[in-house]
Amino acid sequence: MKYISTRGQAPSLSFEEVVLTGLASDGGLYVPETLPQFSHEEIASWAGLSYQELAFKVMSPFVAGEIPDADLRRLIDDAYAGFRHEAIAPLVQTGHNEWILELFQGPTLAFKDFALQFLGHLLDYILKKRDQKVVVMGATSGDTGSAAIEGCRRCENIDIFILHPHNRVSNVQRRQMTTVLEGNVHNIALDGNFDDCQNMVKASFADQSFLPQGRQLVAVNSINWARIMAQIVYYFYASLALGGPARPVSFSVPTGNFGDIFAGYLASRMGLPIDQLVIATNSNDILHRAISSNDHSKHELQHTLSPSMDIMVSSNFERMLFDLYDRDGAAIAALMEEFKSGAMHLSEGALTRARELFASHKVDDARMLEVIRDVFEKTEYLLDPHTAIGVEAARATRRNRDLPMVCLATAHPAKFPEAVRQAGQETDPQLPHHMADLFQREERYEVLPNDTETVHKFMREHLAC
Numbered sequence: 001m002k003y004i005s006t007r008g009q010a011p012s013l014s015f016e017e018v019v020l021t022g023l024a025s026d027g028g029l030y031v032p033e034t035l036p037q038f039s040h041e042e043i044a045s046w047a048g049l050s051y052q053e054l055a056f057k058v059m060s061p062f063v064a065g066e067i068p069d070a071d072l073r074r075l076i077d078d079a080y081a082g083f084r085h086e087a088i089a090p091l092v093q094t095g096h097n098e099w100i101l102e103l104f105q106g107p108t109l110a111f112k113d114f115a116l117q118f119l120g121h122l123l124d125y126i127l128k129k130r131d132q133k134v135v136v137m138g139a140t141s142g143d144t145g146s147a148a149i150e151g152c153r154r155c156e157n158i159d160i161f162i163l164h165p166h167n168r169v170s171n172v173q174r175r176q177m178t179t180v181l182e183g184n185v186h187n188i189a190l191d192g193n194f195d196d197c198q199n200m201v202k203a204s205f206a207d208q209s210f211l212p213q214g215r216q217l218v219a220v221n222s223i224n225w226a227r228i229m230a231q232i233v234y235y236f237y238a239s240l241a242l243g244g245p246a247r248p249v250s251f252s253v254p255t256g257n258f259g260d261i262f263a264g265y266l267a268s269r270m271g272l273p274i275d276q277l278v279i280a281t282n283s284n285d286i287l288h289r290a291i292s293s294n295d296h297s298k299h300e301l302q303h304t305l306s307p308s309m310d311i312m313v314s315s316n317f318e319r320m321l322f323d324l325y326d327r328d329g330a331a332i333a334a335l336m337e338e339f340k341s342g343a344m345h346l347s348e349g350a351l352t353r354a355r356e357l358f359a360s361h362k363v364d365d366a367r368m369l370e371v372i373r374d375v376f377e378k379t380e381y382l383l384d385p386h387t388a389i390g391v392e393a394a395r396a397t398r399r400n401r402d403l404p405m406v407c408l409a410t411a412h413p414a415k416f417p418e419a420v421r422q423a424g425q426e427t428d429p430q431l432p433h434h435m436a437d438l439f440q441r442e443e444r445y446e447v448l449p450n451d452t453e454t455v456h457k458f459m460r461e462h463l464a465c
């Protein structure tokens with residue numbers, strides 16, 4: 001299995017190489033050259049497998065023998081050992097054929113744990129084998145940061161630097177990151193928004209000369225292929241639990257950087273029957289505008305009650321465009337160049353294909369709060385604000401009520417007490433036992449200006465491993 005860049009100019013990489021990288025040298029993102037294909041019979045034969053066994057089936061073709069099967073199985077087992085629910089990704093029914101896939105049962109209470117627990121173990125394994133030390137650099141709007149830190153905090157060969165937008169993540173999210181005091185964990189609160197953090201990370205990958213000799217950057221954001229790969233698994237898992245592949249299942253996905261829904265798209269390309277894939281956005285609706293009216297233009301980023309989705313430039317949309325443009329790297333390079341001016345326009349062909357593949361819907365804060373209230377009143381199930389956006393988008397776009405519609409519950413409501421309170425809940429949802437003293441723990445982080453030189457200097461001075 002080889003991995004190629006969406007812009008067509010960078011060298012192709014092996015699995016281990018792609019895990020140890022971020023952006024391709026031509027600025028593109030890596031994708032597999034070909035996708036594994038599973039027949040309905042093969043998928044059906046996986047019914048009843050544990051999450052870990054299924055993860056091995058889905059992911060091993062991407063690893064393509066570079067890691068011995070027994071080691072890969074162990075990495076997968078270790079990754080999901082800390083989840084609080086035996087099913088790893090339990091389904092909860094909230095209405096007729098309406099399901100919630102709880103992806104927040106991992107250590108940091110968000111779907112990011114699925115990929116980042118695995119990536120942490122995978123990096124540790126590869127780096128020890130190679131006797132190599134690396135610098136992990138990531139941007140977060142709140143959830144990737146803590147999941148990445150949790151995944152990497154015990155890795156001896158990693159220094160991890162996470163940039164979050166200062167004062168724009170919830171207090172729980174910030175404390176989940178900043179109360180981890182291991183010497184190799186470094187939190188930077190950037191004076192800017194998430195797009196500023198992500199831009200700085202991408203610029204740093206493009207020019208790594210600020211690092212001491214012999215060190216390289218590794219990505220934990222979904223620009224890293226391994227993130228997407230691990231997220232494909234739960235689409236198969238949910239479908240199998242609901243009668244797939246004999247009947248198609250639909251998914252509604254709260255969307256920001258387009259990583260999670262891109263994983264769903266890949267699952268369908270690999271053979272999983274999916275009826276609808278719904279892109280659910282908050283008021284930062286560039287993806288909804290792109291699909292509904294071919295308006296992929298940057299607006300000013302709004303600060304919403306679903307902060308993890310406060311993203312304007314969705315990294316993984318480039319991977320999607322690569323397929324929509326028949327894998328023409330030059331066309332993608334030209335489109336991304338056009339986007340630097342603030343907007344890009346999809347060709348008629350690409351737009352038509354995108355509309356065949358995705359429905360989309362935008363949900364503002366007021367409507368999202370109504371949905372939390374409504375679902376709680378009817379079912380006593382408390383949604384987090386991101387998941388509520390997915391539920392509303394599912395209801396607004398659903399075309400076949402005879403098929404299951406699964407909304408991905410991307411975070412636990414306890415991470416967002418402010419939104420939950422505004423939705424009318426009198427008591428804050430409880431943090432799980434292992435986080436009960438979160439607000440008593442000591443915090444450590446550095447507030448830095450949105451200036452690349454300053455951040456690079458900080459990084460150089462704080463390398464610990």
Ligand SMILES: Cc1ncc(COP(=O)(O)O)c(C=O)c1O
Nearest residue numbers: 143255256257258259260308410
């Ligand atoms: C809670 C939550 N929901 C949804 C998203 C959006 O996911 P993606 O960026 O993969 O589209 C994020 C962050 O990315 C998130 O943290």
Ligand SMILES: N[C@@H](CCOP(=O)(O)O)C(=O)O
Nearest residue numbers: 140141142143144221222308
């Ligand atoms: N919502 C994310 C933003 C980063 O997205 P990623 O999936 O590319 O890591 C977050 O919570 O940090």
